[in-house]
Amino acid sequence: MHKKRFGNRTFRKIFLSYTAILIIPIIIFSSINVHRNIVEEQRQQYDRHASDARRIADIIDNKLNELKQFGKTLSSKSWVKKLMQNTNVYDQEFDLLKMIEIRKDFDNDVNSIGILSFGMVIFPEKQWILSSIGNFQAEDFFSYVTVFDPNTQQAIQKSVMDNNDFKIMQPTTLKLWDSPKRVIPVLQSLEVVNRPRAVLVLFIDSAYLSDYMHRFAGSEFKELSITTHQTSIYQQIQQSSGEQSTREKGYTLALPSKSSDWQYAVTYTDSSGVWIHNLFSSLLAILISIAVGTCSAFILTRITYRPLRALLNKLSDGDRYEDVKPDAGASSEYNYIEKSIDRLLHENQELQQSMLAFESAARSNMFLRLLKGYFPEDPQINGLAKFGIRYTEDMSYCTMLVSLHAIHEVTELAMIRKIEMITMLVVEKVMKQAQLDYELFEITNADKALIVSAGQPFGADGLIERIASEITAEIAQNSGFHLDVLHGPVEQGLVGISKSYYAAHEQLQYLLFSRGHIRTMQEEAVPNELDYYYPTDWEVQLINNLKVGNLDTSMHILQEISSENARRQLSESSTVRLVSLLMETLLRVLHEVNLDTSIYAKQFTSMINAGNTTVMWSYVYEVGTLICERNRYSNTSSTMEVGSKLLQYVNDNYTSADVSLKMLAEMYQMSSSNVSKIFKEVTGINFYDYLCRLRMEMAKELLREKKCAIDAIALRVGYENVYSFKRAFTRYEGIKPDEYMQMAI
Numbered sequence: 001m002h003k004k005r006f007g008n009r010t011f012r013k014i015f016l017s018y019t020a021i022l023i024i025p026i027i028i029f030s031s032i033n034v035h036r037n038i039v040e041e042q043r044q045q046y047d048r049h050a051s052d053a054r055r056i057a058d059i060i061d062n063k064l065n066e067l068k069q070f071g072k073t074l075s076s077k078s079w080v081k082k083l084m085q086n087t088n089v090y091d092q093e094f095d096l097l098k099m100i101e102i103r104k105d106f107d108n109d110v111n112s113i114g115i116l117s118f119g120m121v122i123f124p125e126k127q128w129i130l131s132s133i134g135n136f137q138a139e140d141f142f143s144y145v146t147v148f149d150p151n152t153q154q155a156i157q158k159s160v161m162d163n164n165d166f167k168i169m170q171p172t173t174l175k176l177w178d179s180p181k182r183v184i185p186v187l188q189s190l191e192v193v194n195r196p197r198a199v200l201v202l203f204i205d206s207a208y209l210s211d212y213m214h215r216f217a218g219s220e221f222k223e224l225s226i227t228t229h230q231t232s233i234y235q236q237i238q239q240s241s242g243e244q245s246t247r248e249k250g251y252t253l254a255l256p257s258k259s260s261d262w263q264y265a266v267t268y269t270d271s272s273g274v275w276i277h278n279l280f281s282s283l284l285a286i287l288i289s290i291a292v293g294t295c296s297a298f299i300l301t302r303i304t305y306r307p308l309r310a311l312l313n314k315l316s317d318g319d320r321y322e323d324v325k326p327d328a329g330a331s332s333e334y335n336y337i338e339k340s341i342d343r344l345l346h347e348n349q350e351l352q353q354s355m356l357a358f359e360s361a362a363r364s365n366m367f368l369r370l371l372k373g374y375f376p377e378d379p380q381i382n383g384l385a386k387f388g389i390r391y392t393e394d395m396s397y398c399t400m401l402v403s404l405h406a407i408h409e410v411t412e413l414a415m416i417r418k419i420e421m422i423t424m425l426v427v428e429k430v431m432k433q434a435q436l437d438y439e440l441f442e443i444t445n446a447d448k449a450l451i452v453s454a455g456q457p458f459g460a461d462g463l464i465e466r467i468a469s470e471i472t473a474e475i476a477q478n479s480g481f482h483l484d485v486l487h488g489p490v491e492q493g494l495v496g497i498s499k500s501y502y503a504a505h506e507q508l509q510y511l512l513f514s515r516g517h518i519r520t521m522q523e524e525a526v527p528n529e530l531d532y533y534y535p536t537d538w539e540v541q542l543i544n545n546l547k548v549g550n551l552d553t554s555m556h557i558l559q560e561i562s563s564e565n566a567r568r569q570l571s572e573s574s575t576v577r578l579v580s581l582l583m584e585t586l587l588r589v590l591h592e593v594n595l596d597t598s599i600y601a602k603q604f605t606s607m608i609n610a611g612n613t614t615v616m617w618s619y620v621y622e623v624g625t626l627i628c629e630r631n632r633y634s635n636t637s638s639t640m641e642v643g644s645k646l647l648q649y650v651n652d653n654y655t656s657a658d659v660s661l662k663m664l665a666e667m668y669q670m671s672s673s674n675v676s677k678i679f680k681e682v683t684g685i686n687f688y689d690y691l692c693r694l695r696m697e698m699a700k701e702l703l704r705e706k707k708c709a710i711d712a713i714a715l716r717v718g719y720e721n722v723y724s725f726k727r728a729f730t731r732y733e734g735i736k737p738d739e740y741m742q743m744a745i
Helices: 002-075 078-083 096-113 138-145 150-160 206-216 242-247 272-315 326-372 379-386 413-434 463-479 494-515 536-547 551-567 572-592 598-610 613-630 637-653 661-668 672-683 687-705 710-716 722-733 737-743
Strands: 116-123 128-131 134-137 172-176 179-189 199-205 223-228 231-237 250-256 263-269 396-403 437-444 447-454 484-487
Touching: 002 096, 002 179, 002 199, 002 206, 002 250, 002 263, 002 272, 078 116, 096 116, 096 128, 096 134, 128 138, 134 138, 150 179, 150 199, 179 206, 199 206, 206 231, 326 437, 326 447, 326 494, 326 536, 396 463, 396 494, 413 437, 413 447, 413 463, 447 494, 463 484, 484 494, 536 551, 536 572, 536 613, 551 572, 551 613, 572 598, 572 613, 598 613, 637 661, 637 672, 637 687, 661 672, 672 687, 687 710, 687 722, 687 737, 710 722, 710 737, 722 737
Parallel strands: none
Antiparallel strands: 116 128, 116 199, 128 134, 172 179, 179 199, 223 231, 223 263, 250 263, 396 447, 396 484, 437 447
């Protein structure tokens, strides 16, 4: 009964967990979908209303433009020009019939606009008014025909005396033949002078404007308001029921007039609340998901609970364990658990020891990577802190090399270990006195590297030179051997470790050469010291990153090479030589990715002839970017199966000299270019680069064993002749095979 209750309780917990996992994401997704639909509907509504508001504003502006055009047209008519003259020369021309015709034409023009009550032309100097209803003296017209309030009449009479291109006055009420009208006066001078002799006065009728807006503005808006200088000019409200108007929420779009100083405010009803139908469909989807999710959760719980139930049955039955004695009785389960825990603890201890060994090896490998060039774009940059390497880009570094070539003739292992221990103790003592952090590790059997680091720049006072001298003296005093301790300059940033290392490495190589310790170089002439900076390891990293299309790291390597050589202030010939070497590297990569290199070589040759190093550097960056973009392949499911077969065959037969693209193409009945492309999509690198890397790893292992001659090793790893093997080994490892064999003491 106890087991049943325990099982039921666990079953319920698993069931509830699966139910929550299945249902909660669906509910969240449905809520997000509803919100997205509401936002999209609101955006569409706003765009529609904004377009409609702009259309309404354009309708009103068009009418104002018609009023402006009416004034311009009227000012060009001959009768206006003649009547504004202060002379009686034209009086006989304007008889009764002529004046009737003028008034009729004027009335037709006013009525054609559609929003005017009437209009008139005032001649201020003559104090005479011409209108569609007759000709009047100004005093009689404003007293009997059209009556304004005193302030409006005074404002009109004052504005008539000024030059007004297009002036819209404040709305007012007038009586036309004792009939009240709400109008908006509009004044236009018909003569461009300080005191015009003719002024057109038009009266926009609010009733006519409302009728016009009802016919052409549509009924979508809720309210239209026209203001100027915060004063209301016109307002139109759409008819709606009082209860509905109270419930509806709206928002206002403000638009400036393009033809006057009016401001339009169009209010629309916010109808986005009608999204309730979306909510209904979402609620229905949620209910369906709950039902389906509950059934799915029950099925998953049954499947998940089955092995747990079997395990509980085993733990509750002590007779099922073969390693428990029959007379153990009730304590058999505890004995089994105790033995299981002991076994797990023992396995965990072995695993921890393996992890410590792995971390130590990985830490040493990290330091070797730092010496060869460690760039921030490298994906392993986050692994430095994991292995206890607290280096950052803001710190300063100096690499020192402790050469053990002086004891290469010592054969006693105990003596060699003693000298190495003395070296470690001396380094620790000197660094503690100098108050500097350091890491000492082995790079070859004949050399040890020492990376000195600090948060601030150091070494300007000759500190590094004194440290090197003290280490050399202390080791000689305690061991009797004079070891060479060389150092590079103090550099900032992680890449500075590599720069300092190569400077120290060059010093060491020249020192050993001068002493005759490198037998393979005795028959060669002493190379001239190169003043440009282009390490082999950096070249290899540049090639590899270009081939896999890593643009950021490739550009970083080129920038570091450029900045370091700029700091060295190279001569023009050395700069040309350096950029030419970089271009040779890029052309080699271009050739390996099956691109035509002739056009790039010709263009670069013309740049060399021009002698512009800035253009040459830019072209190198451009070609490097082109290669990276070209090499960004994506692995597809259709090529993975074939690619995996190709990869497996190469891994099993890379030591055969017959392995080639042509042979694989014939084997799988494909073209060589297609095989090359599929192989690169699967592995990320060129076929021959991958093949050479496998062969180089095997060759290095055979060279370290020193059981075979170099010719035999070349044949064993798949090369038909030793010359091809030596060239490939030097290219990929940066060192000759015989030199590598001598260094592997």
